[in-house]
Amino acid sequence: MKRVFLLTMIVVMLLFSVIFNIAGCTQKKNAVTQSRDGKITVTATIFPPYDFVRAVAKDKVHLSMLLPPAQESHSFEPTPKDIITIQNSDIFIYVGGESDEWVNRILESMDTRNMTIIALMDTVDVVEEEVVEGMEGEEEENAYDEHVWTSPKNVVHIVRSIADALCNADNANAEFYRRNADDYISQLEKMDAEFQSVVDNAKRNTMVFGDRFPFRYFADRYGLIYFAAFPGCSTETEPSAGTVAFLINKIKAEKIPVVFHIELGNERMADTIAEETGAEKLLLHACHNISKKDFENGSTYIDLMRQNVENLRRALQ
Numbered sequence: 240m241k242r243v244f245l246l247t248m249i250v251v252m253l254l255f256s257v258i259f260n261i262a263g264c265t266q267k268k269n270a271v272t273q274s275r276d277g278k279i280t281v282t283a284t285i286f287p288p289y290d291f292v293r294a295v296a297k298d299k300v301h302l303s304m305l306l307p308p309a310q311e312s313h314s315f316e317p318t319p320k321d322i323i324t325i326q327n328s329d330i331f332i333y334v335g336g337e338s339d340e341w342v343n344r345i346l347e348s349m350d351t352r353n354m355t356i357i358a359l360m361d362t363v364d365v366v367e368e369e370v371v372e373g374m375e376g377e378e379e380e381n382a383y384d385e386h387v388w389t390s391p392k393n394v395v396h397i398v399r400s401i402a403d404a405l406c407n408a409d410n411a412n413a414e415f416y417r418r419n420a421d422d423y424i425s426q427l428e429k430m431d432a433e434f435q436s437v438v439d440n441a442k443r444n445t446m447v448f449g450d451r452f453p454f455r456y457f458a459d460r461y462g463l464i465y466f467a468a469f470p471g472c473s474t475e476t477e478p479s480a481g482t483v484a485f486l487i488n489k490i491k492a493e494k495i496p497v498v499f500h501i502e503l504g505n506e507r508m509a510d511t512i513a514e515e516t517g518a519e520k521l522l523l524h525a526c527h528n529i530s531k532k533d534f535e536n537g538s539t540y541i542d543l544m545r546q547n548v549e550n551l552r553r554a555l556q
C-alpha cells in the first residue's frame with residue numbers, strides 16, 4: 240500500500256513539473272515576437288548601447304539605432320516610424336536621463352509586457368552633474384549625469400545587463416552571447432587599465448575643456464580634476480567672457496598643454512582658448528554619437544576610447 244502511494248506521489252509530482260515547465264516555456268516564447276528569420280529585434284536609442292549590443296550579439300539579432308549618425312543626441316525627437324520600431328522590439332535600450340524624457344511618455348502609451356527594457360542608468364551607480372569652479376550653471380540644478388558610458392568600468396556592468404537580456408530573450412544563442420560578452424568585458428578591462436596607467440604615469444592630473452563636460456564618470460574613475468565651461472550636456476553653448484578668461488588663466492598658470500573639445504560641436508570656444516594660450520586643441524570623444532563616415536566605417540566605442548587614451552596621455556604630460 241505504502242509503495243503504491245509513493246508511486247502515485249512521484250507520478251503526480253512528475254506531472255506537475257511537466258505542466259509547469261510547459262507553462263514556463265510558453266511564457267518565454269510569448270515574450271519574444273520573433274521575426275520571420277527567427278532573430279530577435281533589439282533597438283537602442285543612441286550609439287553606445289547600439290555598439291555594445293553589436294559587440295555581444297553580432298549578426299544574431301536585428302539591431303537598430305534610433306539616433307541618426309552625426310545628429311545631436313540631447314534634442315532627439317522620435318519619428319512615428321521610430322515609435323513603431325520601439326513597439327516591435329524584443330529588447331529596447333535607452334539611457335534613462337534628462338534627455339530621455341520622451342522615452343517615458345512613449346513607453347507609457349505602449350503595451351510593453353513582451354519587451355525587455357534596459358535603462359543604462361539603472362545598471363550602474365549614478366552621480367549628479369557637478370558645477371566646478373569657473374563653470375557656468377546653477378548650483379541647484381543637480382540633475383543626474385546621464386553619461387554613464389564614459390567610464391569603461393561602468394560599461395562592464397552595462398554589458399552584463401545587455402548579455403542577460405539577450406540570453407533571456409533568445410536562449411538558443413545564450414552561449415554565443417555569454418562568450419562574446421566575456422571577450423568584450425576583457426577588452427573593456429584592458430582599456431580601463433590603459434587609462435589608469437596613463438594617469439599613474441602622468442605629470443599632472445588636470446583636464447581643461449573649452450566645451451561642455453560629459454565626463455564626470457570618467458574623471459571620477461581615474462581621480463582626475465577638471466575645468467570646463469558647462470556641466471554635463473548643458474544646452475548652452477555661448478560662454479560668458481569671464482568663463483573663457485578663467486579657463487585661459489588656468490591653462491597659463493599650470494602650463495597645461497592641451498585644451499579639449501567634445502565631438503560634433505562647433506569647437507569655437509576651444510579654438511579661442513588654444514589661440515590665446517598656445518595649448519593644443521584635442522578631442523576627448525564622449526561617444527554620444529559618431530560621424531556618418533565613422534559609422535559607415537564601422538567605428539566602435541573601443542576605437543573611439545583608444546584614441547581618447549592617446550589624447551589623454553598628451554594632455555597630462
Ligand SMILES: [Zn+2]
Nearest residue numbers: 453471472527
Ligand atoms: Zn550629453
